[in-house]
Amino acid sequence: MEYVMLLGSxxxxxNIVLAKFLGLCPLxxxxxxxxxAVGMGIATAFVLTLSAFSGWLIETWVLxxxxxxxxxxxxxxxxxxxIVQFTELVMRKLSPVLHRSLxxxxxxxxxxxxxxxxxxxxxxxxxxxxQSLVYGLGCAIGFTLVMxxxxxxxERLAIADVPETFAGTxxxxxxxxxxxxxxxxxxxxx
Amino acid sequence: MFTxxxxxxxxxxxxxxxxxxxxxxxxxxxxxxxxxEIEAMLPGSQCGQCGFPGCRPAAEAIASGExxxxxxPPGGRSLVESLADLLGxxxxxxxxxxxxxxxxxxxxxxxxxxxxxxxxPTDAIxxxxxxxxxxxxxxxTGCSKCLDACPEDCISLSPEAVDLNSWHWPKPQLV
Numbered sequence: 001m002e003y004v005m006l007l008g009s010x011x012x013x014x015n016i017v018l019a020k021f022l023g024l025c026p027l028x029x030x031x032x033x034x035x036x037a038v039g040m041g042i043a044t045a046f047v048l049t050l051s052a053f054s055g056w057l058i059e060t061w062v063l064x065x066x067x068x069x070x071x072x073x074x075x076x077x078x079x080x081x082x083i084v085q086f087t088e089l090v091m092r093k094l095s096p097v098l099h100r101s102l103x104x105x106x107x108x109x110x111x112x113x114x115x116x117x118x119x120x121x122x123x124x125x126x127x128x129x130x131q132s133l134v135y136g137l138g139c140a141i142g143f144t145l146v147m148x149x150x151x152x153x154x155e156r157l158a159i160a161d162v163p164e165t166f167a168g169t170x171x172x173x174x175x176x177x178x179x180x181x182x183x184x185x186x187x188x189x190x
Numbered sequence: 191m192f193t194x195x196x197x198x199x200x201x202x203x204x205x206x207x208x209x210x211x212x213x214x215x216x217x218x219x220x221x222x223x224x225x226x227e228i229e230a231m232l233p234g235s236q237c238g239q240c241g242f243p244g245c246r247p248a249a250e251a252i253a254s255g256e257x258x259x260x261x262x263p264p265g266g267r268s269l270v271e272s273l274a275d276l277l278g279x280x281x282x283x284x285x286x287x288x289x290x291x292x293x294x295x296x297x298x299x300x301x302x303x304x305x306x307x308x309x310x311p312t313d314a315i316x317x318x319x320x321x322x323x324x325x326x327x328x329x330x331t332g333c334s335k336c337l338d339a340c341p342e343d344c345i346s347l348s349p350e351a352v353d354l355n356s357w358h359w360p361k362p363q364l365v
Contacts, residue, residue: 036278058201068194075201082205086212093216096223100253101278 003134010138012186016114017146018179019187023114027150028172030105032158037151039098040105041144043087047109048118048143051080052136055119056129076119077110084110114143150179225253231272233264235311237333252277259284264331266290266350267358291332291347293325299344306336306345 016022023044030040055076063069088106092099099106109115118139122132153175162171229249240261242248251257252273259273274281293314295306300322307315307323314330317323327350336345 033278062197062201066193066197068197071194071198074198078198078201078205082209085209089209089213089216097227097276097278100224 003130006131006134007138007141008189010135011142011145012183013189015142015146015183015186016118016139017143018176018183020117021180022117023112023143024176025108026105026112027147027176028169030102031147031151031154031172033101034148034151034155036098036101037147038144039091039095040102041147043091043102043106044109044112044115044147045140045144047080047083047087047112048115048140049133049136050083051076051115052118052122052132052139053129054079054083056122056127056132059123060129072120072123073116076116080115080119081110114139146179146183150176153179225249227276228252228273231265231269231276232262233269233312233331235264235331235333237264237311237331237335239263239333264290264333290350291334292327292330292350293332293334293336293345293347295323295325296344296346297322297324299342301342303341305339305341309335309339311335 010016014020017024017027026040026044031037058075058079059069059072063072063075084107087109088099091102091106118136122135125131125135127135154172157171157175166174225246226249229246232245232249234245236244238244240248240257240263242251242257242261248257248261252259252261259277259279260270262269265273270284271281273279274284295315302317302320302322304317304319304323307313307317311333312329312331314326315323315336316326332347332350334347337347
C-alpha cells in the first residue's frame with residue numbers, strides 16, 4: 001500500500017514536470033507530434049527508471065562506504081550518459097524511424113534535468129532500493145503521461161485559431177502553465 | 191583523493207566496456223533500415239529523374255537528408271505524403287510537387303517497332319511487332335525512357351489527367 005501511495009503521489013501530485021518543473025526541454029521540444037512524443041516519453045521513462053535504480057546502487061554501495069559523496073553528481077551523470085547511449089543503441093535497432101524523428105533530443109536525454117533530478121531526489125529523501133525504484137517509475141510514468149497529454153493538446157492547438165502574436169511556442173507555454181494548474185488540483189487527493 | 195580518482199576511473203572503464211559490448215551485440219548495418227523502408231516505397235523503375243542513378247541511391251540520399259522528399263516525380267503527391275509521414279516532416283511545409291507525367295503514343299505515327307516497350311522499366315507499353323503500341327496509364331511512371339528509344343518521335347509526355355483516383359480537394363484559401 002505504501003508503494004502504491006508513493007507511485008500515485010509521484011505520478012499525479014508531485015508530477016516531475018508540472019509540479020517540480022524538471023525536464024521542460026523535451027516537453028516543449030518534442031511535443032509537436034503525438035507519435036514522437038510517445039516515443040520520447042517511453043525512452044525517457046526507461047532512462048529515468050534505470051538511472052534512479054542504478055543511482056541508488058552507486059550511492060549505497062560505492063559512494064557512502066568509500067566516503068566520497070562529493071562525487072555524487074559526477075557519478076550520476078556518468079551513469080545517466082551510459083544508460084542514454086544504451087537506449088539509443090536499442091532504439092536504433094528496434095525503431096530506426098523513431099530514432100530519426102527524435103534526432104538530437106534522444107542524446108539530449110542525458111542533460112534532461114528530470115533524470116538527474118530524480119536520482120538526486122532519491123538520495124535526499126533517503127529512499128531504500130524498492131522506494132527508489134518505485135519513485136523512478138512513478139516519475140517516468142508521470143513524465144510520459146504529461147508528454148502524451150501535452151502533445152495531444154498541441155496537435156489541436158496547431159489547427160486552432162490562435163492570435164498571431166501567440167502562435168507556436170508562446171501558446172504552448174501558456175498551455176503548459178494551465179496544465180500545471182490542473183495537476184495542482186490533484187494535491188488534495190493523497 | 192586517490193579513492194575518488196580510482197572510483198571514477200573504474201566506473202568509466204566498466205561503463206565504457208559494457209557499452210562497447212552492447213554496441214557489438216545489437217549493432218545495425220549502418221542505418222540501412224530507413225533507406226530500405228524508403229526504397230520499398232519508391233516506384234523502383236530506376237528512371238533517374240531524381241538525378242540519382244537509381245532508386246537505391248535516391249532512397250539513401252532521402253534517408254540522410256541530402257535529397258528532398260519531393261525529388262521523385264513518378265511517385266507523385268501520394269509518395270511525398272507517405273515519405274513525409276515516415277520521416278516526420280510537416281506535410282504543410284512541403285510546397286508544390288511535380289505532377290506525375292504519362293507517356294502517350296501518337297497512333298498515326300507508330301510503326302510497331304517494339305523498341306519502346308523493350309526499354310519500358312515498368313512494362314507499361316503493350317503491343318507486338320507491326321502492331322500499334324499503347325500505354326497502360328496505371329503502370330506508366332513517366333520516366334521518359336521510351337521517348338529516347340522511339341525512332342519515329344511519336345511518344346510524348348503529358349501531365350496525368352485528373353480522374354477519380356488522382357483528384358483531391360483544392361487547398362483552402364488562407365484567411
